Amino acid sequence: MSIEEIIARARHSGSWLAHRQAAGELRVLFSQGKASCRSRARIAFLSSFTIEPLVDYIMVEAAGEGIALETYTADYGQFNQEVLDPASRLYQHNPEITVLAVEYESIAGAGANLITPVAEKTIIHHLISLAEAFKKNNTGILIVNTFINMPRWPLHILSDDSVPMIRQINQKILQIFAEDAQIQVCDLDELAAYYGYSRAMSAEMLHMARIPFSEGFLSLSSRKLISYLRAHLGLIRKCLVLDCDNTLWGGIIGEDGMDGIQLGPDTPGREYLDFQKTILELFGQGVILAINSKNNYDDVMKVIREHPHMLLREQHFAGMQINWDPKPVNMKRLAEEINIGLDSFVFVDDSPAEREMMRQMLPEVLTLEMSANPSLYSGTLRETNVFARAYLTEEDRQRGQIYAAQRQRTELQESVSSLEEFLTSLEMVVSIRLAKDSDIKRAAQLTQRTNQFNLTTRRYTETDISSMLTDDGWRIYVLSLKDKFGDNGTVGLAIIECKEDTWRIDTFLMSCRVIGRQVEDAFVNYILSEAKNCGVRQVKSEYIPTKKNKLVADFWERMNFELKAGDEKTSRRIFGISEFIPVEFTYLVFENSDRNIKD
Amino acid sequence: MNEQLQEIFKESFGLESLEDSMSIETVEGWDSMAHVGLMMALQQHFGVVITPAQAIELTDVASIKIFLKQQGKG
Numbered sequence: 001m002s003i004e005e006i007i008a009r010a011r012h013s014g015s016w017l018a019h020r021q022a023a024g025e026l027r028v029l030f031s032q033g034k035a036s037c038r039s040r041a042r043i044a045f046l047s048s049f050t051i052e053p054l055v056d057y058i059m060v061e062a063a064g065e066g067i068a069l070e071t072y073t074a075d076y077g078q079f080n081q082e083v084l085d086p087a088s089r090l091y092q093h094n095p096e097i098t099v100l101a102v103e104y105e106s107i108a109g110a111g112a113n114l115i116t117p118v119a120e121k122t123i124i125h126h127l128i129s130l131a132e133a134f135k136k137n138n139t140g141i142l143i144v145n146t147f148i149n150m151p152r153w154p155l156h157i158l159s160d161d162s163v164p165m166i167r168q169i170n171q172k173i174l175q176i177f178a179e180d181a182q183i184q185v186c187d188l189d190e191l192a193a194y195y196g197y198s199r200a201m202s203a204e205m206l207h208m209a210r211i212p213f214s215e216g217f218l219s220l221s222s223r224k225l226i227s228y229l230r231a232h233l234g235l236i237r238k239c240l241v242l243d244c245d246n247t248l249w250g251g252i253i254g255e256d257g258m259d260g261i262q263l264g265p266d267t268p269g270r271e272y273l274d275f276q277k278t279i280l281e282l283f284g285q286g287v288i289l290a291i292n293s294k295n296n297y298d299d300v301m302k303v304i305r306e307h308p309h310m311l312l313r314e315q316h317f318a319g320m321q322i323n324w325d326p327k328p329v330n331m332k333r334l335a336e337e338i339n340i341g342l343d344s345f346v347f348v349d350d351s352p353a354e355r356e357m358m359r360q361m362l363p364e365v366l367t368l369e370m371s372a373n374p375s376l377y378s379g380t381l382r383e384t385n386v387f388a389r390a391y392l393t394e395e396d397r398q399r400g401q402i403y404a405a406q407r408q409r410t411e412l413q414e415s416v417s418s419l420e421e422f423l424t425s426l427e428m429v430v431s432i433r434l435a436k437d438s439d440i441k442r443a444a445q446l447t448q449r450t451n452q453f454n455l456t457t458r459r460y461t462e463t464d465i466s467s468m469l470t471d472d473g474w475r476i477y478v479l480s481l482k483d484k485f486g487d488n489g490t491v492g493l494a495i496i497e498c499k500e501d502t503w504r505i506d507t508f509l510m511s512c513r514v515i516g517r518q519v520e521d522a523f524v525n526y527i528l529s530e531a532k533n534c535g536v537r538q539v540k541s542e543y544i545p546t547k548k549n550k551l552v553a554d555f556w557e558r559m560n561f562e563l564k565a566g567d568e569k570t571s572r573r574i575f576g577i578s579e580f581i582p583v584e585f586t587y588l589v590f591e592n593s594d595r596n597i598k599d
Numbered sequence: 600m601n602e603q604l605q606e607i608f609k610e611s612f613g614l615e616s617l618e619d620s621m622s623i624e625t626v627e628g629w630d631s632m633a634h635v636g637l638m639m640a641l642q643q644h645f646g647v648v649i650t651p652a653q654a655i656e657l658t659d660v661a662s663i664k665i666f667l668k669q670q671g672k673g
Contacts, residue, residue, distance in 0.1 A: 020633055208638065
């Protein structure tokens with residue numbers, strides 16, 4: 001049976017037993033190397049209850065996302081020993097992600113009086129010491145869950161004293177780990193509240209097998225945990241592509257006209273307004289927006305520009321394909337225009353026929369199944385986990401705007417006659433400097449997400465970057481770029497291993513949206529001049545080919561790095577610093593580029 | 600009943616045919632953990648109630664069939 005069939009059968013049934021069966025079959029396929037997945041990850045589970053059912057659901061969900069999991073599940077109740085013992089099987093498994101799911105009784109002690117400040121201190125203190133021990137022994141991420149705070153007497157008038165107490169403990173957990181890059185808090189209590197406590201918890205399962213959750217909640221919480229996995233592996237989708245008629249507004253603009261379409265605070269129309277609000281929230285989280293609509297361009301643009309109740313305007317869209325061509329064709333154009341892969345797209349369309357066509361022609365695009373009722377559009381979007389990020393950098397928050405500005409740049413490029421004129425008109429300001437602590441998140445993110453202009457495609461976690469920053473043997477340079485349309489943020493990264501007379505460029509990458517503007521040339525030139533200032537004799541570079549980085553196959557050659565005899569296969573090149581001549585970049589202005597020697 | 604039961608066993612353990620002698624001892628994948636899932640599935644499919652005490656006894660196909668008959672599902 002194929003992976004797809006195994007997954008489909010488990011999802012069709014929905015039951016834990018079917019997921020358990022499927023998880024077993026998947027493990028066999030993965031261990032025999034018979035199934036190809038786009039990613040692999042090692043994950044571990046520590047808990048105070050029987051967590052195997054959750055592992056089964058996650059195994060199936062992950063496979064559905066193209067991730068083959070290697071799981072390790074500690075015996076229940078063994079979480080303290082596993083975390084504290086450096087030689088435990090947990091650390092032997094060397095997980096990239098570890099899930100700690102424990103009940104508060106297991107930490108406070110059974111029958112403990114929870115209604116005292118002492119209990120709060122005990123629990124928080126215990127979690128902190130577990131987290132510290134974990135960090136000493138593993139470089140991966142630890143996911144700590146909040147405690148599920150189900151009211152014990154929902155219809156009583158006096159509230160149960162434990163409820164405010166646990167609420168307070170949960171708040172504390174969220175606070176203490178908020179700034180910790182290695183510890184991430186999953187607010188499981190919030191998720192249970194969303195699902196409904198009484199539906200989420202199952203006394204039957206609890207009593208039979210110490211499984212506290214219902215099958216429905218197992219499925220939902222597995223999807224929540226997949227969000228962390230996606231974020232860790234950089235499998236987040238970037239762009240939401242929207243149809244117009246009966247998606248952004250009710251009715252058909254070509255037939256009903258500006259006054260006839262439904263959009264506004266009154267019914268019908270407010271359901272579409274609500275959907276646009278939800279889309280704007282995503283935009284604020286850094287999701288890029290685009291339009292793919294079968295319409296007359298001018299009709300749609302008139303609505304976007306002039307309709308009094310449109311929330312989504314021209315400045316929100318990074319691409320607009322409004323014409324009568326098939327939507328998959330337009331989708332490919334959008335991929336080219338915005339310069340991201342088709343597997344970064346999520347497509348929303350009210351028409352089942354358009355959705356089906358997209359699924360068949362472009363399976364890489366995630367086509368969401370939408371309800372026939374527009375009132376439920378927002379809910380569908382809110383329950384996806386494909387845009388979920390573990391954190392938001394400043395670049396993330398502005399990404400939507402950055403890409404929309406890019407569209408305006410392209411329009412400018414089409415209106416000027418020469419490349420030179422275009423580059424000059426952009427009024428670019430470049431800043432290159434050594435990375436600081438505040439750059440760690442963005443630097444790790446760039447290594448994980450950049451595929452096309454990435455010479456070696458080495459992926460680094462925040463922990464990796466952070467330890468290189470404190471190591472004298474490494475230098476990390478970041479490049480940021482502003483132009484007249486806005487601040488592009490940190491868009492270039494170079495990681496260099498520095499030995500006395502030789503530097504090795506371990507990682508060199510640029511965000512795709514800024515390439516072709518001589519910025520990368522300036523970056524290399526800057527690094528070489530730094531090397532010269534440090535008395536380095538030669539700089540080594542490397543190109544590791546992948547499916548996606550053909551764009552830069554000849555980059556080092558173009559930068560005058562020389563191939564040494566015998567290194568043809570490895571694509572390693574060398575630049576002798578004695579050959580270095582600084583280059584002037586007429587279109588670029590340099591700003592605060594510090595040339596300090598790293599101390 | 601037999602058909603539904605067969606469907607549950609197929610979905611859960613990949614079994615193509617069902618025999619009364621099959622038990623938690625003989626069927627691959629039917630371990631104590633899967634047993635809980637099986638009890639949940641029986642409750643959902645047949646609309647019966649299985650207490651923890653009964654669940655401990657229902658560890659072979661023959662017992663399950665007798666139990667379901669007693670519950671008026673046969």
